[in-house]
Amino acid sequence: MPLIGKNLISFFVLLLVFILGTIALFWYGSNLNQLPNLTSIAENHTTFSGQKAESPTVQSEIGNIPTPDIKNLTFFQEFSFIFTNNSSSIISKTLIQIILIMFLARLMGVYFRKNNQPTVIGEILAGILIGPSLLGWMLPEFQSFLFSNDQVEILEILSNLGLILFMFIIGMDIDLSFMKKRIDSMLIISGSGFYFPFLIGLGFAIYLYPKQNFSGVPFHEFGIFIGILLSITAYPLLARILHEKGLSKTNLGSMAMTSSAAIELCVWSILGLTLAMIKSNSWISLSITLTFTFLYTLIMIFLVQPFLRRLSEIYVSRENLTKTAMAIVFVFLFTSAFLTELIGLHALVGAFFAGVIMPSDLKLKSLISDKIDYVALVFLLPLFFALTGLRTDLTIFNESQNWVILFLIISIAILSKFFGSGIASRFVGFGWKDSISLGVLMNTRGLVELIVLNIGFQLGIISIQLFTIFVIMTITTTLLTGPTISKVQDYFNKFNLPIQPLEAFKKILISFAQPSMGVALIRLADFLFGANKDKTQISAVHITPMENLTEDELHEYKTKTFADIETLMEDLEIKVEMVHKTTENITYEILNQAKISHSRFLLIGAAKALFTKNILGGRIRPILSYAPCNVGVLLDNGLNEIKKVLVLKKTNSTLGYEKMIHYLIREHGNKKIHIHPLSLFTTLRPEDFAGYQLVIIDIDLWKEREEFLEVEIQSLDASFLIVQFK
Numbered sequence: 001m002p003l004i005g006k007n008l009i010s011f012f013v014l015l016l017v018f019i020l021g022t023i024a025l026f027w028y029g030s031n032l033n034q035l036p037n038l039t040s041i042a043e044n045h046t047t048f049s050g051q052k053a054e055s056p057t058v059q060s061e062i063g064n065i066p067t068p069d070i071k072n073l074t075f076f077q078e079f080s081f082i083f084t085n086n087s088s089s090i091i092s093k094t095l096i097q098i099i100l101i102m103f104l105a106r107l108m109g110v111y112f113r114k115n116n117q118p119t120v121i122g123e124i125l126a127g128i129l130i131g132p133s134l135l136g137w138m139l140p141e142f143q144s145f146l147f148s149n150d151q152v153e154i155l156e157i158l159s160n161l162g163l164i165l166f167m168f169i170i171g172m173d174i175d176l177s178f179m180k181k182r183i184d185s186m187l188i189i190s191g192s193g194f195y196f197p198f199l200i201g202l203g204f205a206i207y208l209y210p211k212q213n214f215s216g217v218p219f220h221e222f223g224i225f226i227g228i229l230l231s232i233t234a235y236p237l238l239a240r241i242l243h244e245k246g247l248s249k250t251n252l253g254s255m256a257m258t259s260s261a262a263i264e265l266c267v268w269s270i271l272g273l274t275l276a277m278i279k280s281n282s283w284i285s286l287s288i289t290l291t292f293t294f295l296y297t298l299i300m301i302f303l304v305q306p307f308l309r310r311l312s313e314i315y316v317s318r319e320n321l322t323k324t325a326m327a328i329v330f331v332f333l334f335t336s337a338f339l340t341e342l343i344g345l346h347a348l349v350g351a352f353f354a355g356v357i358m359p360s361d362l363k364l365k366s367l368i369s370d371k372i373d374y375v376a377l378v379f380l381l382p383l384f385f386a387l388t389g390l391r392t393d394l395t396i397f398n399e400s401q402n403w404v405i406l407f408l409i410i411s412i413a414i415l416s417k418f419f420g421s422g423i424a425s426r427f428v429g430f431g432w433k434d435s436i437s438l439g440v441l442m443n444t445r446g447l448v449e450l451i452v453l454n455i456g457f458q459l460g461i462i463s464i465q466l467f468t469i470f471v472i473m474t475i476t477t478t479l480l481t482g483p484t485i486s487k488v489q490d491y492f493n494k495f496n497l498p499i500q501p502l503e504a505f506k507k508i509l510i511s512f513a514q515p516s517m518g519v520a521l522i523r524l525a526d527f528l529f530g531a532n533k534d535k536t537q538i539s540a541v542h543i544t545p546m547e548n549l550t551e552d553e554l555h556e557y558k559t560k561t562f563a564d565i566e567t568l569m570e571d572l573e574i575k576v577e578m579v580h581k582t583t584e585n586i587t588y589e590i591l592n593q594a595k596i597s598h599s600r601f602l603l604i605g606a607a608k609a610l611f612t613k614n615i616l617g618g619r620i621r622p623i624l625s626y627a628p629c630n631v632g633v634l635l636d637n638g639l640n641e642i643k644k645v646l647v648l649k650k651t652n653s654t655l656g657y658e659k660m661i662h663y664l665i666r667e668h669g670n671k672k673i674h675i676h677p678l679s680l681f682t683t684l685r686p687e688d689f690a691g692y693q694l695v696i697i698d699i700d701l702w703k704e705r706e707e708f709l710e711v712e713i714q715s716l717d718a719s720f721l722i723v724q725f726k
Helices: 003-030 038-049 075-087 090-114 119-129 140-146 149-173 176-181 183-211 219-231 235-244 251-279 283-314 323-343 347-356 362-391 394-398 400-427 432-441 446-458 464-495 515-529 551-572 586-596 620-626 655-668 699-704 706-715
Strands: 507-512 537-544 577-582 601-606 630-635 645-650 673-678 694-698 719-724
Touching: 090 119, 090 140, 090 149, 090 362, 119 362, 119 446, 119 464, 149 235, 149 323, 149 347, 149 362, 149 446, 176 183, 176 251, 183 219, 183 251, 183 400, 219 251, 219 400, 219 446, 235 251, 235 432, 235 446, 235 464, 251 283, 251 347, 251 432, 251 446, 283 323, 283 347, 323 347, 323 362, 362 446, 362 464, 394 400, 394 464, 400 432, 400 464, 432 464, 446 464, 507 515, 507 586, 515 537, 515 551, 515 601, 515 630, 537 551, 537 586, 551 577, 577 586, 586 601, 586 620, 601 620, 620 630, 645 655, 645 699, 655 673, 694 699, 699 719
Parallel strands: 507 537, 507 601, 537 577, 601 630, 645 673, 645 694, 694 719
Antiparallel strands: 630 719
16 A cells, blocks of 8 residues: 555544544543532522522623623624623734734825825824824724723833834944044034024923923923924934935935934933933932943943944854844843933933944944844834824814914924024035025934924923924924925026036046055045046056066055055945056056046146156156046145135136036035136235145146246145146
């Protein structure tokens, strides 16, 4: 008999034994003494109490709820009783909540995304739909049954877990090294974008404070919270808007991201200190809290961060990001959140700081975010939106006073951010287009605003009226950001052609001998093409004047030569094609490389040994004469950064030079690019170059002033770029 047939027969034999054994055991058990039924218990209870049992209904021990005798129920009554009883359990209610919330949140989120709005707005509105404003108004009994006080507590616990994970992701997204590169302009813009709305909010709190019914809430606590609420810019939502509008790689996008990240740090730092002050009963307890906060910060920076850096070195690939590694990350995250809660700050402050001190390894951060995102963003955060919706009561607008307050708060929120960031942007040298755009973008508040708002509500600092008004303000300002920034961009584009790299900057070839000169030329190229990194190709060629080298020697030369350039590439977030050649005829190879790569602009360096001779002589002369493209010669006096540029210009400059000047002004603004027109009789003095890191000069003008410039350039701090347009 086939093996399958034998196994099938064996299975049926086992099944038959199982059935017969079960029947036999049930038959034997049915002959045992029966426990007294509920009726006999009721009768016995009557005998002892002296009262007669009048009803077949037995009182439940839990909650003293009458429970019908199932024996007397019909089939449909019994069916209804079973499902009603089971659906009333805590786990059933929680599951119903999760199903309802996730369904509505995803439905509303998809709708808003298709209408070019952030999905978070749809998810917030979904929470409001199931709150007292709509569901509670249409189906009050069902809303009360589903969101009873005990169920809301469960919802709050789950949503807080989601917020902890979300704040950790926000903290990881903040790149402190990226902020350092733009610290000068960023400090002005982010400072104005935070402090100006904060002060306006603090002043407006004086108007609001008497109109709200607070019990024992000091003005300083209330005023600080109003100031924080008006100062917030949501970093993650802003990043999404910039990406959707194609602005993430522009100067505007970079400055918006760094400024919003700085504002995020300010918000959570001040909020943490405020919470410590609120929870402290005296100056002694506040001092203790601040001391432990300082110790916590030191431990995180000097002990925990090195350990995490080591973790990032080990777990750098998807294959190595094991469950153990994720367990370590989660333990670290929740420990940090617990410690800040224990100290007297807030768990979310600890979660945010845990993300900030994570190592800067982008791959590790990406892998961790991928594993957390789905749990936090898809599952837990919609529960937070539902909790926010349950706390939002639109019936407050039955009072006309609340309409006035809503209008004032929305107006102040928009204008304080717009003028605070916009004027500061203009001050540091941005054009009107980017300055106005920054003022609009800083009004993105989103989820971060709701998180801080809920903290204030839980502490009793914000009343239900103000909570609802600020929720409406958050939705309104966030909804307006996307369409408004599009309108601003379209308006300015009608008058100005979209900023594109000049033809001369689309393909740049850099030729260098010393690695330090290569670094300076890369930095210069990054300045020239500005925000058009995705539209410009850069190649860097280093030529070794030796031909008889082994493969190992070639590899060693290339590694040493391009090491500093690779580091700079990472800092500037640019891509450079690196080419290494060996030849005795260096000039020919430079010209040949420019030809075969179809370069539009050739950047080369002039050695300092040429300062006392003809700078444009020697090897540079034939390059200027025979180059198939435009040429720039850099005289490097230590070009580490480019904050201020002087452009020397004749009245009859070449068309290419005029185009370059116009392009640079549009890219960097008049604050950074200063034009110095020169006539035939204009005298140049050394003090004319003070304060500039770079001086750009046309080759024809250089030749006219060559004698003066070659003598004085040795005593100047500025580097010179001599350009020749063909």
